[in-house]
Amino acid sequence: MGNQVILIEHPLIQHKLTLMRKAETSTVKFRVLLKEIGMLLGYEVTRDLPLKHEKIQTPLASMNAPILAPEKKLVIVSIQRAGQGILDGMLELMPSARVGHIGLYRDPKTLIPVEYYFKVPHDIEKRDVLVVDPMLATGNSAVAAVERVKSTNPLSIKFVCLLAAPEGIEHFIEVHPDVSIYTAAIDEKLDEHGYILPGMGDAGDRLFGTR
Numbered sequence: 001m002g003n004q005v006i007l008i009e010h011p012l013i014q015h016k017l018t019l020m021r022k023a024e025t026s027t028v029k030f031r032v033l034l035k036e037i038g039m040l041l042g043y044e045v046t047r048d049l050p051l052k053h054e055k056i057q058t059p060l061a062s063m064n065a066p067i068l069a070p071e072k073k074l075v076i077v078s079i080q081r082a083g084q085g086i087l088d089g090m091l092e093l094m095p096s097a098r099v100g101h102i103g104l105y106r107d108p109k110t111l112i113p114v115e116y117y118f119k120v121p122h123d124i125e126k127r128d129v130l131v132v133d134p135m136l137a138t139g140n141s142a143v144a145a146v147e148r149v150k151s152t153n154p155l156s157i158k159f160v161c162l163l164a165a166p167e168g169i170e171h172f173i174e175v176h177p178d179v180s181i182y183t184a185a186i187d188e189k190l191d192e193h194g195y196i197l198p199g200m201g202d203a204g205d206r207l208f209g210t211r
């Protein structure tokens with residue numbers, strides 16, 4: 001299956017992303033913006049959900065009306081911690097989506113992700129999955145998270161982020177050519193510590209006010 005990188009250039013997302021990048025943006029604003037963008041990304045990445053028709057009765061007449069076809073709701077898998085921000089927005093839009101969590105942090109020296117938590121719905125095999133994390137830097141975290149989710153055999157997987165570095169995209173595509181990447185921006189490069197440039201800094205720290 002060919003890989004796809006889908007750039008989401010919606011003006012509302014681009015505007016909010018710029019506000020998030022600014023160094024002076026507070027934790028409170030950063031959190032609100034990430035949730036709003038999460039909602040907008042959720043709207044964009046679900047464009048291809050199949051519909052079926054159901055006979056309904058309006059106050060005036062009956063009609064065949066469209067409803068979502070999948071019997072099983074989507075699963076949104078958040079890469080903790082920063083993925084929580086996108087998850088919150090997506091859940092606002094799709095309140096009955098199921099949720100999985102994968103806890104990962106990058107070792108600051110090696111940039112290798114360390115897993116500390118993994119929990120997904122028991123019937124994930126019958127569901128489509130969105131793996132969400134605002135940052136795709138070296139790609140190590142996204143690659144490991146998708147590998148872990150793949151081991152549970154879901155119907156399909158999409159990876160959704162906010163900012164991607166070219167290096168991370170290349171790495172991800174190499175390991176997971178069957179998983180599409182949805183991102184709102186592709187930045188210039190990584191710095192010597194594996195941070196995205198110009199980027200937005202450490203998304204988890206900015207979201208939760210840690211350092």
Ligand SMILES: O=P(O)(O)OC[C@H]1O[C@H](OP(=O)(O)OP(=O)(O)O)[C@H](O)[C@@H]1O
Nearest residue numbers: 081082105106136137138139140141204
């Ligand atoms: O592509 P990579 O080089 O793997 O970097 C991206 C990862 O780094 C950040 O998490 P971090 O390790 O800072 O954990 P946190 O969310 O708990 O802060 C981010 O949210 C991604 O998960």
Ligand SMILES: O=c1cc[nH]c(=O)[nH]1
Nearest residue numbers: 137195196201202203
């Ligand atoms: O720029 C980066 C890279 C990895 N993780 C972040 O939060 N920011």
Ligand SMILES: [Mg+2]
Nearest residue numbers: 202203204205
């Ligand atoms: Mg972090």
